Amino acid sequence: MSTERFDIYLEMECSNTKSLKPNSNISEIVTKLTKVCTLKSIGVFSSELPNLQHLHKPVCNNAPMSENSTGAGEETRNHGQKIHPHPIEVLKGEGSCSSLEIMKIFDTVSALKLAYLQLQQAHIPYDTQKIIAGFEQVEVEFEKLSRLKLEYKEKKYKKEQFNAALLGLLQSELEAKEKLLKKLKSLNSVKDSKILRLQQELHDLEMGNKNLFEKIKRVGKKRKASSFSVAKFKNVFEAASKSIHDFSKPFIGLMKASGWDLDAAAKWFDNGAVYSKRCDKKYAFESYIAHRMFHGISLTSYDVSDIMKFDDPIDALMENPDSDFSKFCRTKYLLVVHPTMEESFFGNLDQRTFILNGKHPRTKFYQLFAEMAKWIWVLIGSSVSIDPQAIMFSVTRENMFCSLYMECVEDERGFPEGYAVVKSSLDPRRDFKESMVKMIKENNIRASKDLKNLLACYLLLDSRE
Structure with a gap:
C-alpha cells in the first residue's frame, strides 16, 4: 500500500541523509495528513454549486500511472465504497458561511491535497528538495486553513457581539413598547370608564327629557283645560246650581210619594233654620244634596274635555266605566241616596246593587243624578285651572x-x-x-x-x- 511505502521511504530518508535536518514537526504533520487525507478523488460540478468560480482540478492527469495511483485504487476497493459526486448544500441563515468563504475553503483544501500528492510523488524518485518544498507547501495550506478558521471565529464573535448589542437594544425598545402599551391600556381603561359615565349621563338626560316632555304634555293639557274663562266658569257654576235644583225636585217628590214627613226631614237637615214660607223648605233638601256632593272633595285640576264632549253623561259612563268620573258618580250616589230612602222610593235595592257592581242604570232618576254629578265634576276640575289659589268653603x-x-x-x-x-x-x-x-x-x-x-x-x- 502507498501508506506503507511512504513510511519506508521516510525511514530511509532519516537514516541516509542525516545532514538534512528537516523540521521536527514534519513527521507529525505527515502522520496527521495520512490519517486525515485519503487518496479519494472528490468531484465538484459547477451546475451543483453555481457560486463557485472553479472546480476541483484532478491532479496528475498527465503523469504516468504509478504505484501510488494503483495503491489508491486498491485502498478504494478495500474500503468497498464508491465515490459519487454529491451537490454541496450551502446553508443560509445565522452562523452559515458565505459563498466566497466556501470557495476559499475548497480552494485551500484542494491546494492542500495537491501539495500532499506532490509530497508523495517526491519520494519516487526520492528527491529531498521536492520533499522539503512539499512539506512547506502543505504547511502553507494549513496556515491558510487556520487563518480561515480564525477569520470565521472572529466574524462569528463580532456577529454575536452585534447580535447581543442588537438584542439589548431590542429589549430596551421592547420594554419601552411594553411601558407604552401599559400606559395605553390604562388610558383605554380611563376612556372606557368615561364612556360608561357619559352613557349613564346620556341615559339620565334622555330620562329627564322624557319626564320634561311628559310634564310639558301635562301642562299643555292643564292649559287646555284652563281655557275656561271666568265667564265660562260662572256658566258652569250656574249649571251646577241648576242641576242640584233639578235633582232635588224628583228627590222631594219621591220622598213625598213614599210617605216621608217633609217637615221632619227638613228639620233634620237643618234644625235651626226658620222659613218664611213653607215652600222655602226645598232649600234644606238642596243644601243636603250639595253638602253630600261636595263632602270630602279637594280642588284639583284635571281634564274635563272628555266629559264635556258628551251631551248625556250616561254615555261617558258607559264608554269608560272605570274612569275617575265613574268612581265619583258611584261614590256620591251611595252617599246622597240612603238605602232606606231608595227602598222606600223603588220598593227594592236593585238600582243600588247595580251601581255597587260598577254599572250605571239608565233610569230617569239616575240620569238626573248623573247630570248633576257631571256639572259638579266639571266645576271642581276647572276651578283650579282658572285660579291655582282657589279655595272652597261653606257657611x-x-x-x-x-x-x-x-x-x-x-x-x-x-x-x-x-x-x-x-x-x-x-x-x-x-x-x-x-x-x-x-x-x-x-x-x-x-x-x-x-x-x-x-x-x-x-x-x-x-x-x-
Missing part, C-alpha cells in the same frame, strides 16, 4: 250674609234684613257694625249695591231685638 249658622258668596232667596224690598246677624246679642247695632266693618275689609267689598244693602240693614236694626 254655617251665625255667619253674616254676603251677596258676593250668597244668594238671597227673598224679595229685596220685602226682606231688607237679609244682612241681619243671625245670632242673639245684647247690642246688635254695635255687633253688626263691627262685623260689617270686618267683613268689608276681609272680603274687599266695593260694589255700591252691596254697601247700600249693608247700610240699610244697619239703619233698620232695633236695639230691643
Whole structure:
C-alpha cells in the first residue's frame, strides 16, 4: 500500500541523509495528513454549486500511472465504497458561511491535497528538495486553513457581539413598547370608564327629557283645560246650581210619594233654620244634596274635555266605566241616596246593587243624578285651572250674609234684613257694625249695591231685638 511505502521511504530518508535536518514537526504533520487525507478523488460540478468560480482540478492527469495511483485504487476497493459526486448544500441563515468563504475553503483544501500528492510523488524518485518544498507547501495550506478558521471565529464573535448589542437594544425598545402599551391600556381603561359615565349621563338626560316632555304634555293639557274663562266658569257654576235644583225636585217628590214627613226631614237637615214660607223648605233638601256632593272633595285640576264632549253623561259612563268620573258618580250616589230612602222610593235595592257592581242604570232618576254629578265634576276640575289659589268653603249658622258668596232667596224690598246677624246679642247695632266693618275689609267689598244693602240693614236694626 502507498501508506506503507511512504513510511519506508521516510525511514530511509532519516537514516541516509542525516545532514538534512528537516523540521521536527514534519513527521507529525505527515502522520496527521495520512490519517486525515485519503487518496479519494472528490468531484465538484459547477451546475451543483453555481457560486463557485472553479472546480476541483484532478491532479496528475498527465503523469504516468504509478504505484501510488494503483495503491489508491486498491485502498478504494478495500474500503468497498464508491465515490459519487454529491451537490454541496450551502446553508443560509445565522452562523452559515458565505459563498466566497466556501470557495476559499475548497480552494485551500484542494491546494492542500495537491501539495500532499506532490509530497508523495517526491519520494519516487526520492528527491529531498521536492520533499522539503512539499512539506512547506502543505504547511502553507494549513496556515491558510487556520487563518480561515480564525477569520470565521472572529466574524462569528463580532456577529454575536452585534447580535447581543442588537438584542439589548431590542429589549430596551421592547420594554419601552411594553411601558407604552401599559400606559395605553390604562388610558383605554380611563376612556372606557368615561364612556360608561357619559352613557349613564346620556341615559339620565334622555330620562329627564322624557319626564320634561311628559310634564310639558301635562301642562299643555292643564292649559287646555284652563281655557275656561271666568265667564265660562260662572256658566258652569250656574249649571251646577241648576242641576242640584233639578235633582232635588224628583228627590222631594219621591220622598213625598213614599210617605216621608217633609217637615221632619227638613228639620233634620237643618234644625235651626226658620222659613218664611213653607215652600222655602226645598232649600234644606238642596243644601243636603250639595253638602253630600261636595263632602270630602279637594280642588284639583284635571281634564274635563272628555266629559264635556258628551251631551248625556250616561254615555261617558258607559264608554269608560272605570274612569275617575265613574268612581265619583258611584261614590256620591251611595252617599246622597240612603238605602232606606231608595227602598222606600223603588220598593227594592236593585238600582243600588247595580251601581255597587260598577254599572250605571239608565233610569230617569239616575240620569238626573248623573247630570248633576257631571256639572259638579266639571266645576271642581276647572276651578283650579282658572285660579291655582282657589279655595272652597261653606257657611254655617251665625255667619253674616254676603251677596258676593250668597244668594238671597227673598224679595229685596220685602226682606231688607237679609244682612241681619243671625245670632242673639245684647247690642246688635254695635255687633253688626263691627262685623260689617270686618267683613268689608276681609272680603274687599266695593260694589255700591252691596254697601247700600249693608247700610240699610244697619239703619233698620232695633236695639230691643
